[in-house]
Amino acid sequence: MPSSRIDPASDRSVYRQIADILRGKIESRELPPGGQLPSESSIVADYEVSRVTARRALSVLVTEGLVTAEHGRGWFVRRQPPVRRLSSDRFARRKEGKAAFTVDMEANKRAFAVDVLYIGRGAVPAGAAEKLGLDADAEVIIRRRRYLAEGQPIEYATSYIPLDIADGTPIAEPNSGPGGIYARMEDQGFVFERYDEEITARMPSEEEARILTLPVATPVLHLVRTAVASGRPVEVCDTVMDAAAFVLFYSLPAR
Amino acid sequence: MPSSRIDPASDRSVYRQIADILRGKIESRELPPGGQLPSESSIVADYEVSRVTARRALSVLVTEGLVTAEHGRGWFVRRQPPVRRLSSDRFARRKEGKAAFTVDMEANKRAFAVDVLYIGRGAVPAGAAEKLGLDADAEVIIRRRRYLAEGQPIEYATSYIPLDIADGTPIAEPNSGPGGIYARMEDQGFVFERYDEEITARMPSEEEARILTLPVATPVLHLVRTAVASGRPVEVCDTVMDAAAFVLFYSLPAR
DNA sequence: AAGTGGTCTAGACCACGTT
DNA sequence: ACGTGGTCTAGACCACTTT
Incomplete structure (x- = not known):
């Protein structure tokens, strides 16, 4: 009893x-x-x-x-979402004409899918403008998509790319071709130098909770990546992840 | 009305x-x-x-x-806690006889304090044992402390160090001397190679919420760092942070 | 129709902090 | 002593899902 x-x-x-x-x-x-x-x-x-x-x-x-x-x-x-492990070498492994997400999901042996939510021109948000060295009222190419693993939405990502790099190229199209947008930038002669990542965790906004179908009381990981190639920032990617679905790995050299 | x-x-x-x-x-x-x-x-x-x-x-x-x-x-x-920015070069900047936390807080111009909660021998938890290559029932030196910024607890960290490195040395003492425990390991001839970091975000356990005086519904960042020196893991540091108080920065080389 | 959760009321007693 | 939040009760009506 x-x-x-x-x-x-x-x-x-x-x-x-x-x-x-x-x-x-x-x-x-x-x-x-x-x-x-x-x-x-x-x-x-x-x-x-x-x-x-x-x-x-x-x-x-x-x-x-x-x-x-x-x-x-x-x-x-609650069912726990499948966990996805993101290694710090995920861009170094970008090979054989595959985008980083694809490589990563295959390494994790997961069924995955991508919803394209928006691709086209738009106003750059303040944070991204600063990181890209653009004026606050500049236009950029915006790529907004949602990633699903085993049917569950786990990640919501928005990329901002300066018009002079992306406009009129496959980068501004839903299908950016083999290797993804970074490969298209390399086609243009850009040489990638580094990726700067900024990580926070917080509770989702109501909109984020809706897009990721998160129940209340589940936090998100917020990762903002700035890709730097040939001496200039070429992309800011703002990613909101279901925290329960991710482990991030970084390996830092001591010297 | x-x-x-x-x-x-x-x-x-x-x-x-x-x-x-x-x-x-x-x-x-x-x-x-x-x-x-x-x-x-x-x-x-x-x-x-x-x-x-x-x-x-x-x-x-x-x-x-x-x-x-x-x-x-x-x-x-609720008052928002002061934000602390953790750069990926925080260990490279470990210089002049100062521990990483000290360097970091000075760079952020914050008043800070450290509570030592426990320092001494203890059983190694399973996850740390695996990372350190120890048996599940091994003993290690445990250093458990709480960090405060401007009076508010923001971080709760536990280090696990193999006995053959730490026992009977200043590493097993509350005051490990100038430069902290990494400097003591270097005194022993260890050459640091890299730090592997594993990041997740989640809701705190009841104990974590109490130690960090977190209200309900505030997430934590959980960072597990493995320090590798002279070809072997020499420390696992398990850190639970008030997510509202931290931004983590990583810079990844493209090649 | 029956069972389930979602919202709301009016009241009670207790514990903590301030005056 | 008084005002504040913390816990608990017994009931009501509604909306959704399943049988």
Whole structure:
């Protein structure tokens, strides 16, 4: 009888005790990913609490990112997205006419897909303008796409490329050809020198949560990469990733 | 009269409408960081809702990381912690007898402090054992400390160093001497080759939230660094950071 | 129709902080 | 003593999903 494990006189509030019990069952896999939790009414009956208290216990687990509710169906343990490992040599490995993302996903043996959301001209945002050395009101080629792994959206990326490099070239087209946009820049004679990456983590905006179909209480990794070739910044790529789906690797030489 | 802005017949629930209004005041700085929100009872009066609904509105803002409650005092807009920028050359800059953290904080012109939480022998955790090439039941020297910037805890770091390197040396002492533990390893003849870093972001555990005094719904950056010197891993450093307090920089050569 | 979650109310008692 | 947030109850009505 589960209610025997609840101590109303405890310092720990009843809703937290119920959350602890459910969390334990999730961690022990007694409730596996995708599995259904007891309904609110059965929690009310089992633990002899009000419905508000039962829901409060569940909301603790929502905040921890462990469970989600489906209206009319029930409460379920969240499935973890497949993890993608991004190595710092992912651009060095860009070979054989394949884009970095493709190389990376093949290295991880994952089924993947790309949604093209927008490709064309647009105004450059302030941060990217500064990094590209452009005026605040400049136009650039914008490439916005969403990456999916095994059907789940995991990454939302926007590239900004100066018009003098991209306009009228395959870089401004949905299909930029073998090797991706970096290969097209190399075709133009650009020699890549380095990629500067800036990483933060935060909670997603409402729009980001919608695009990545993130439940509440799941953070994102935000990576802004500036590609530098032949002495000038040639691309700023702003990437928002479902944090649960990524591990980033960097190897730094000591000297 | 604020209640005029609430439409009970709207598709958007009452508690979300109240949360929207309060969020707007926070974003517009009408309610500045550190400022006090209206009390629950005044929300009840102003918007003519029950206390449960008022609290639900506030809990939305808690989940978004915008506000916190202080028992007996009221609801307050969260202060953002000072941001610390971590460059990928932070170890290369380790010079003049100063530890990396010190160099880094001075470069950022921040007041900082270090709490030493534990220094001594202990069992190596599984992940660190694998990275160090040790048996799962091996003992290591553990250095656990907490870093504060301008009084706020922002980082919680634990280093694991094999006994044959650290035991009986200043590395196993609270004060490891000028230049920190890496300088002591260099004294022993180790030549540093590289630092491998593995970055993830996630919600903190309850313990991590307590140590970093994080409110709920604020993510952490988790960085695991393996230092490699003279052909062997000499330290694994596991760092949990308040994500709001950090920007990580990496510069990757293209070839 | 029955079961599930989503929203909301009116009230109660307790614990913390300030006056 | 008073105002603040923290926890909890018993009930209501609605919307969505499944049978």
